[in-house]
Amino acid sequence: MSAENGYGMDNPYRPERATVLNVQLEAGGGRPIKTLKVQIDDEKIRKDFHHKPGQFLIASCLGVGESVFAINSAPNSDGILEFSAMKVGNVTTRLHELAPGDSLGIRGPFGNSFPVEDWKGKNIVFIGAGIGVSPVRSVYDYVIAPENRKDYGDVTIIYGARTPADLVYKTEFKALEERDDLDVWLCIDWQFGPQGPIEASSAGGWPAINMGSPGDTEIPVGVNKFTCFVPQLVEVVKPSPENTIVVTCGPPIAIKFISIILSKLGFTDEQVYTTLENRMKCGIGKCGRCNIGHIYVCKQGPVFTNKEVKKMLPEF
Ligand SMILES: Cc1cc2nc3c(=O)[nH]c(=O)nc-3n(C[C@H](O)[C@H](O)[C@H](O)COP(=O)(O)OP(=O)(O)OC[C@H]3O[C@@H](n4cnc5c(N)ncnc54)[C@H](O)[C@@H]3O)c2cc1C
Ligand code: FES
Numbered sequence: 001m002s003a004e005n006g007y008g009m010d011n012p013y014r015p016e017r018a019t020v021l022n023v024q025l026e027a028g029g030g031r032p033i034k035t036l037k038v039q040i041d042d043e044k045i046r047k048d049f050h051h052k053p054g055q056f057l058i059a060s061c062l063g064v065g066e067s068v069f070a071i072n073s074a075p076n077s078d079g080i081l082e083f084s085a086m087k088v089g090n091v092t093t094r095l096h097e098l099a100p101g102d103s104l105g106i107r108g109p110f111g112n113s114f115p116v117e118d119w120k121g122k123n124i125v126f127i128g129a130g131i132g133v134s135p136v137r138s139v140y141d142y143v144i145a146p147e148n149r150k151d152y153g154d155v156t157i158i159y160g161a162r163t164p165a166d167l168v169y170k171t172e173f174k175a176l177e178e179r180d181d182l183d184v185w186l187c188i189d190w191q192f193g194p195q196g197p198i199e200a201s202s203a204g205g206w207p208a209i210n211m212g213s214p215g216d217t218e219i220p221v222g223v224n225k226f227t228c229f230v231p232q233l234v235e236v237v238k239p240s241p242e243n244t245i246v247v248t249c250g251p252p253i254a255i256k257f258i259s260i261i262l263s264k265l266g267f268t269d270e271q272v273y274t275t276l277e278n279r280m281k282c283g284i285g286k287c288g289r290c291n292i293g294h295i296y297v298c299k300q301g302p303v304f305t306n307k308e309v310k311k312m313l314p315e316f
Contacts, residue, residue, distance in 0.1 A: 012284050015060045015105025017041045018081075020098050026084060026168035027161070033131060033168055034096050035072075035084040040106055046079025052113035053139040054275060054303040057083060058283050059095060060105035067091040068280045070135035071109060074142045081106070084134045084168060110283040111302050114139050114247060114273060123153035125239045127258055129230040129250025133159050133168060135275045135302075136249050144182060156239055160187035160230040177224065186225045187233045209236050231257035234265075241266040249275050256316060259306055269307035276302045276309070 022037040036059075040046040051057075051071045060066040073082035085092045098104060116139065124143055128136040136159075143152050157176065161167045167186065177184045188206060206225040209217040214232040226233060231254065239246070246267060248258055255274055262272055278297040281289040285299035292312045295301070309316050 012107060012110075013282070015058075015066070015107050016045050017103055018106040020100050020102045020104065021080065022100055023098060026170075027166045029163070029165055031086050031088060032096065033084055033086045035082055035168075036095065036098065036104075037073075037080060037082045038104065038106065039081070040079050049079050049081070049109065051075055051081070051109035051138075053116055053142045054113040054135060055109040055111050056135075056283070056302065057081060057106055057108035058110070058280075059083065059085075059091070060107070061091055061094040061098075062105070064094045065091050066105070066107075067095075068277075068283065070138065070275070072134045072137040072141075074138055074145060084131065084137075086131045107283065111298060112300065114303050116142055119143075119245050120151045121153065121243075123155070123240075123242075123244040125156045125158065125244060125246045127230065127234060127246060127248040127250075128157075128159045129254035129258070130161055130166070131168070132248075132250030132254070133161075134249075136247055137169065139247050144176075144179075149181060153243065155182040156185070156237065157182065158185045158187075158230065158233055158237055160189065160228075160233060162189045164188055183237075184224060185233055185237050187228050187230060188225075189229055190227060209233070229257070230254055231261045234258055234261045238265060241268070241271060244271065246272045247274075248272060252316075259316075269310060270305050272306040273303060274306065274309060276304060278302075 018038045018040045020036055020038050024035040026033040026035055040049060052075060056068055056070050058066050058068055069083035069085055071081055071083055085095045087093055087096045126136045126140045140157055142148060144155060173184065176182065206227045207223060209226050209228040209232055214228065214235040217236050226236065246262060248255060259272060276297050278290040280298045281287045283298045285296040290297040295312055
């Protein structure tokens, strides 16, 4: 199989040995997130591993198992790959224990990708909720790379997490906020106490939006961080649907409400792309673990338009 078919390896079931180059703790708390930078050891396989924005890899730890992760570094030719793992179970706990120099297995790249070439000349709005910002990162990194930025119109990034401590890629976001060729909007969730919502802004200093009518919120000049949920932040930012594509990823409940707001703003389901995270095993359309009807999410996805998702999942 060739890299053009989506696999950088001649046997897509065989994990290739890779070495951890760097580990970055992105967020602490009960479900910490780490970004691992890894490089496949074999020079030839490394060169053949050409991923596209939106594709995923399968990482394995000896004696523990395999798990699926969005590749969140922009495509490159040096075989260096990054992915961010939230510690939720066996494999992710082991991955969190790895240090530079340690080995792991990598298979991939798998799945389809975001059609970034077709989007040239368009404005792009990226919306990430929680760890869902990870798959979105490879796409915005591609679009805003110096060699590609001129091919796209306005770029807006909207991202939210539960608390300031849960926001990932903090250093990168600081640098993105300083760029004048894109708009960055961030939020942290309302926290709920026994009496109802408490403004988490008291912790982060981020003004709360008008909960009852987010679209009417006055945006103070120079403020781009708010206390609200991501769908409400989208309502505050009000991206225009004119010649615009939206890339969105997050927990299903967040995506559902983001989609409702986007259609309220005039976006069609064809303009909105998302990436599904169904349970997977083989990653190549053989085992039947990930399918929804006759669609294999690992092969025909994980990237779909909202129109395609609604056909597969009418409740979406
Ligand atoms: C295409 C795709 C891309 C993904 N990208 C990322 C990513 O970039 N970063 C990241 O942290 N995670 C990502 N995931 C989810 C990740 O694969 C799971 O969290 C991981 O497999 C859990 O492995 P584990 O052995 O640590 O957990 P397990 O010990 O297997 O399970 C622990 C807990 O995690 C839950 N879980 C297991 N698999 C999934 C899953 N696929 N989705 C939701 N919950 C699950 C289990 O129900 C259980 O509650 C992605 C999944 C897919 C399919
Ligand atoms: S994961 Fe095996 S068919 Fe999709």
